Amino acid sequence: MNRRHFILTGLASFLGAATLTRPALSTPGQTEVFKSPTCGCCSAWVDHMARAGFDTVARDVDQETLWSMKARAGITPELSSCHTAFIDGYFVEGHVPSGDVQRLLAERPDALGLTVPGMPIGSPGMEMGNQRDAYDTLLVLRDGSTEVFESHA
Template identity: 75%
Template sequence: MTSADQPVHADLLWAAKEKAGITPELSSCHTGFIDGYVIEGHVPAADIQRLLVERPDALGLAVPGMPIGSPGMEMGNQRDAFDTLLLLRNGDTAVFESHT
């Protein structure tokens, strides 16, 4: 990939995020799809497992930004409190799980 290709790839990534219901306010650095759900950001594995068991009528889960202490963002004992958000089909969100 050349540097000239990067804007095209970024456009494709944002188009995929938008199609999946991820707004800029909900976005993070990682986007994945599993069993009909979108997973955005550093979502804890236990939250994803719970989503797949409970199967709510929703688009998926998001952890906006990159909170310190979330999976992949560990920094020793330092931790930010963060919420995993359930992305509802009407564009709203609800707290799926709070992490302190």
């Protein structure tokens, strides 16, 4: 089986899954990021994760595919941002700091993943000089509810 066939088969399998149990394409420890090909802040977040030591692979997809992936993973529009990543059975939605992802993987809570809804200024990939918005990283529990995982000032 060639690589292209494997990737397309894996993506089709992922999109057809009823629920997210683990990323279809990523290998253990790999961060697979799905994003728009034209989004600069998404690419900056991928760079942030790579600098923090994550084995990060970016995949450009169209918006319809991206929104379908978000919905299947349990990411509602209120919890969404511009890119979606998967690592070790969790989703990471939006501009989540690498330290929060490291903590998630160390603690392994019974949850779907982390999200930083929207695109807060000053979050990883959304740097704008000294400007900073306060924001929370939310832990998305299996029932769809959320709790504050970490606050960032």
